[in-house]
Amino acid sequence: MQNLMLLVQDPAAWVALVTLVVMEIVLGIDNLIFISILTNKLPPENREKARKIGIGLALVMRLGLLGTVAWIVQLTTPVFELFGQGFSWKDIILIAGGLFLVWKATKEIHHSVDPVDHKEDMVSGKVATSFASAIGQILLLDLVFSIDSIITAVGMTPHVPIMVIAVIAAVTVMLVAATPLANFIERNPTIVMLALAFLLMIGTTLIAEGMGFHVPKGYVYAAMAFSALVEVLNMFSRNARKRSQGGSGTDTVH
Template sequence: MQLVEFLAPHFQFVSDPTAWVALLTLIVLEVVLGIDNLIFISILTNKLPEAQRARARRLGISAALIMRLVLLATISIIVQLTTPVFTAFGHGFSWRDLILIAGGLFLVWKATKEIHHTVDPDDHNDTMMGETLQISLAGAIFQILLLDLVFSIDSIITAVGMTDEIAIMYIAVIVAVSVMMLAAGPLANFIAKNPSIVMLALGFLLMIGMTLIADGMGYHVPKGYIYAAMGFSALVEGLNMLARRRKKSGGGH
C-alpha cells in the first residue's frame, strides 16, 4: 500500500494525452540516439572471440541501462552539467561539453584506428593493430562503458528537455535500451557477415565522433542531418550489396 502511495504521484500522467505523446516521442528519440551506441558496441564486440560476443553485448547494454537509470536518479546534478564552468574562444564550456568532446575524440581515435587496420591489416609495424587483435572481454566492456557514459548523459539531457515527468523518462529509457538489446545481436551478425558494412559503420562512428566534438565546442549539428546522411549511405551500400549478389548469382549460371 505504501508503495502504491509512493508511486501514484509519478504516474498521474496516464490520464494526460499529451503525456502519452511525449512518451512515444521520447521513446523514438531515445531509440534513434541509441543507434550510435549500438554501432560502436557491434563493431567492438565483433573483435572478440565468437563465444564471448553475445555476453559482451549483453553486459555492455545492461551497463548502459544501469548507467542511464542511475543518471536519472541524480537528474538534478545532470541538469547542472549544462552550466558553463569556464569560457574559452568565446564559448562557455560546461561539463557536458567537455564530456562530449572527450567522447568524440575517443570515437574519432577508435574509428581511425579500426579503419587503418581494415585498410592495411598486414601492417605488422602498427602497434594499433596489435591492440585491436588482442582486445579482451574486460577491455571491450571498459571501452563500451566509456562510450555508454557519453551517450547516457546526452540521452538523459535530451529526455529532460522533452518532459518534466520522471516516470516518462524511466519508461522511455527502459524501452529504448530493451530495443537495443534485441537489435544488438542481429546488427553485429549482419556487420560480421558483410565486410563492406564494417567500413561504412566505421565511417558512421567517425562522423558521430566529429559531431560530438562540434556539439561540445558549441556548434550544434541537427541530428536529422546526421541520420539522413547515415540512412542515405546505408541505402547506397545496400544497393551495392544487392548488385554484387546478383552479379555473383549471374556468374554462377
C-alpha cells in the same frame, strides 16, 4: 501513485512517451554500432556475453543518471571560458567522447586498410581485443551517450517516470537488435567500413556539439540512412551478379 495515475490519463504524457521512446532508440543506434564493431573483435564465445554486459551497463547507467536529474541539468552550466566560448561539464564530456570515437574509428579503419602493419596484433585476421578492454571502452561510450540522452530527455519532458519507461524500452530494443546487427556486420565486410565511417562522423559531431556548434541530428541520421541505403543497393547488385555468373556457369556445363 496519484501523480502516476494522472500521467496515465494525460494524452500529452502519452505523446511525450512515444516521442521520447523513438528518440531514445534513434540515439541508441550510435551506441549499438560501436558495441557491435567492438564485440566482433572478441572470440566468438565471448561476443554475446560482452554485448549483454555492455547494454546492461547502459541501462543501469541511464537509470542511475535519471535519479540525479537535478545534477545532470547542472552539467550544462559553464565552468570556464576559452576564447570567448563557455564550456560546461557536458561540453567537456562530449568533446572527450568525440575524440575517443574519432581515435577509435581511425585506428580501426587503419587496421582494416593496412593490416600488414599490425601482424603482431592479428588473430584470425582480426585485431585482438581483450574482454576487459572491450567492456571498459563500451562503458566509456555508454557514459557519453547516456548523459547526452538524459539531457535531451529532460528537455522534452519533466516527468521522470516517462523518462524511465522510454529508457527501458529503448535499451530493450538495443538488446534484441544487438546480435542480429553484429552478425550482419560480421557477414558483410564492406558494412564494417561503413559503420566505422558512421562512428567517425558521430565522433566529429560530438566534438562540434561540445565546441558550441549545434549540428541538427536529423541531418546526421539522414546522411547515415542514405549511405546505408546505397550500401544495401550495392549488396543487392553484388548478389545479382553472383547469381548471374552462377547461372551462366551452369548453362555452359549443360
